[in-house]
Amino acid sequence: MASELIFRGHDEAQPVADSYSPKPLKPWFAVTRPIRYILREQRLLFVLVGIAIATLGFTLLPSSRPPRGYDYPPILSSLPEIESSSHLASHRPVFERRFAVQSWNSGGKIPLGLKRKGLRIVVTGGAGFVGSHLVDRLIERGDSVIVVDNFFTGRKENVMHHFGNPRFELIRHDVVEPLLLEVDQIYHLACPASPVHYKFNPTNVVGTLNMLGLAKRVGARFLLTSTSEVYGDPLQHPQVETYWGNVNPIGVRSCYDEGKRTAETLTMDYHRGAGVEMRNDSLGHDCGIDRQRWSGPNLDCAMSAPSHMQVRIARIFNTYGPRMCIDDGRVVSNFVAQALRKEPLTVYGDGKQTRSFQYVEGLMRLMEGEHVGPFNLGNPGEFTMLELANVVQETIDPDAKIVYKPNTEDDPHKRKPDITRAKELLGWEPKVSLHKGLPLMVKDFRQRIFGDHKEGGSSNTA
Numbered sequence: 178m179a180s181e182l183i184f185r186g187h188d189e190a191q192p193v194a195d196s197y198s199p200k201p202l203k204p205w206f207a208v209t210r211p212i213r214y215i216l217r218e219q220r221l222l223f224v225l226v227g228i229a230i231a232t233l234g235f236t237l238l239p240s241s242r243p244p245r246g247y248d249y250p251p252i253l254s255s256l257p258e259i260e261s262s263s264h265l266a267s268h269r270p271v272f273e274r275r276f277a278v279q280s281w282n283s284g285g286k287i288p289l290g291l292k293r294k295g296l297r298i299v300v301t302g303g304a305g306f307v308g309s310h311l312v313d314r315l316i317e318r319g320d321s322v323i324v325v326d327n328f329f330t331g332r333k334e335n336v337m338h339h340f341g342n343p344r345f346e347l348i349r350h351d352v353v354e355p356l357l358l359e360v361d362q363i364y365h366l367a368c369p370a371s372p373v374h375y376k377f378n379p380t381n382v383v384g385t386l387n388m389l390g391l392a393k394r395v396g397a398r399f400l401l402t403s404t405s406e407v408y409g410d411p412l413q414h415p416q417v418e419t420y421w422g423n424v425n426p427i428g429v430r431s432c433y434d435e436g437k438r439t440a441e442t443l444t445m446d447y448h449r450g451a452g453v454e455m456r457n458d459s460l461g462h463d464c465g466i467d468r469q470r471w472s473g474p475n476l477d478c479a480m481s482a483p484s485h486m487q488v489r490i491a492r493i494f495n496t497y498g499p500r501m502c503i504d505d506g507r508v509v510s511n512f513v514a515q516a517l518r519k520e521p522l523t524v525y526g527d528g529k530q531t532r533s534f535q536y537v538e539g540l541m542r543l544m545e546g547e548h549v550g551p552f553n554l555g556n557p558g559e560f561t562m563l564e565l566a567n568v569v570q571e572t573i574d575p576d577a578k579i580v581y582k583p584n585t586e587d588d589p590h591k592r593k594p595d596i597t598r599a600k601e602l603l604g605w606e607p608k609v610s611l612h613k614g615l616p617l618m619v620k621d622f623r624q625r626i627f628g629d630h631k632e633g634g635s636s637n638t639a
């Protein structure tokens with residue numbers, strides 16, 4: 178029985194050896210055969226075309242819509258002027274589509290169907306004049322705000338009314354030092370803005386680099402508050418955003434003018450992300466940089482993958498309002514404080530140089546939006562310093578005297594914004610004239626100078 182079995186087994190093996198016998202497939206052959214089949218039959222082409230179409234679809238169409246009930250960011254919609262603005266109304270469809278989707282995407286972490294959660298926002302210079310008004314708006318709309326300020330020109334009193342609010346934090350910190358915070362958006366305002374102060378404090382380049390580094394590291398949207406001073410002593414009047422300016426690169430104002438111009442350059446470089454990127458950024462030890470190829474004493478540079486960071490640039494023209502430093506040195510605060518103290522108004526030079534003065538509230542509306550900019554943010558009304566002195570006399574003291582003082586070096590002769598771009602793309606324009614805005618500032622200054630109220634803090638734009 179056993180031998181039969183053995184024989185049979187042998188018997189079966191013989192014919193097999195003589196006839197066709199496919200070898201068992203090797204593992205690598207099992208992989209390459211379908212690939213060769215795909216290549217031969219041109220299936221790959223169809224697969225690639227399919228991928229391209231899908232990619233195009235996902236890129237062009239927003240991946241999610243704002244949930245029903247999601248309205249304009251309150252920073253805009255809470256302002257009565259903008260709701261009633263006929264200009265905005267005419268732009269509303271564009272504005273609604275773009276702004277709502279953009280704002281929705283800016284958080285980027287909210288699943289469909291859930292209500293918008295407040296953003297985590299850092300405001301550098303948030304205890305300053307403009308910064309503190311911005312902080313009020315952000316807190317008002319439900320965001321959590323971290324103010325970073327070195328109190329060089331900022332004041333605790335400007336934000337004291339938020340102390341105790343769990344959505345508010347205050348850090349004493351100079352932005353020239355690195356800082357790591359987990360946030361969704363960065364509003365970078367930190368920089369002394371009065372010529373009297375900024376000549377001693379060139380923070381623009383290093384501070385901006387640090388904050389851009391932070392934005393890149395944590396994936397936050399970044400807004401740079403730039404200045405009308407990027408136009409220098411302009412040869413084109415009024416100034417449009419496409420004008421490149423006329424700046425003395427080695428003058429006493431250049432640490433501010435050129436500093437802000439460089440800040441704009443860095444912001445756009447981070448936005449484009451395509452070329453060389455500086456690496457001296459906030460604790461940015463992981464920017465994917467090939468350090469062996471590019472290095473320098475302070476900055477490491479490298480070709481890095483495109484990042485296309487979300488950035489905004491606002492070029493802010495002369496701004497005034499409550500909470501300005503009383504002895505700030507700028508013309509509006511000087512004139513108002515002088516008139517209130519019964520001192521003569523100090524007009525520099527012949528007083529024929531011009532500026533455009535914007536009430537601080539108008540600025541708040543532009544801190545968000547879809548477009549990178551830069552945008553001129555200013556009131557196109559143009560005043561000589563003598564005309565401004567007259568408005569201050571009318572508002573505070575018709576008997577206020579005027580004294581002439583030598584003008585400062587490199588003082589721009591004229592300045593006035595062309596705000597067509599902001600009007601067309603954002604539906605924005607300032608609403609408060611100098612005659613209406615000045616009394617609001619005077620009220621705040623009067624209270625602070627003569628101490629007939631609780632110091633600072635609660636003074637508002639409205």
Ligand SMILES: O=c1ccn([C@@H]2O[C@H](COP(=O)(O)OP(=O)(O)O[C@H]3OC[C@@H](O)[C@H](O)[C@H]3O)[C@@H](O)[C@H]2O)c(=O)[nH]1
Pocket residue numbers: 370371372403404405406493494495496506507508509511512523524525526528530532562584585588589
């Ligand atoms: O007491 C003064 C102070 C200033 N001035 C004159 O008023 C004009 C405006 O001077 P300011 O110091 O207020 O402001 P500047 O326009 O020179 O710079 C400002 O520009 C825009 C912002 O970015 C900054 O806030 C600031 O740099 C200048 O011509 C200046 O000479 C006076 O006539 N009297």
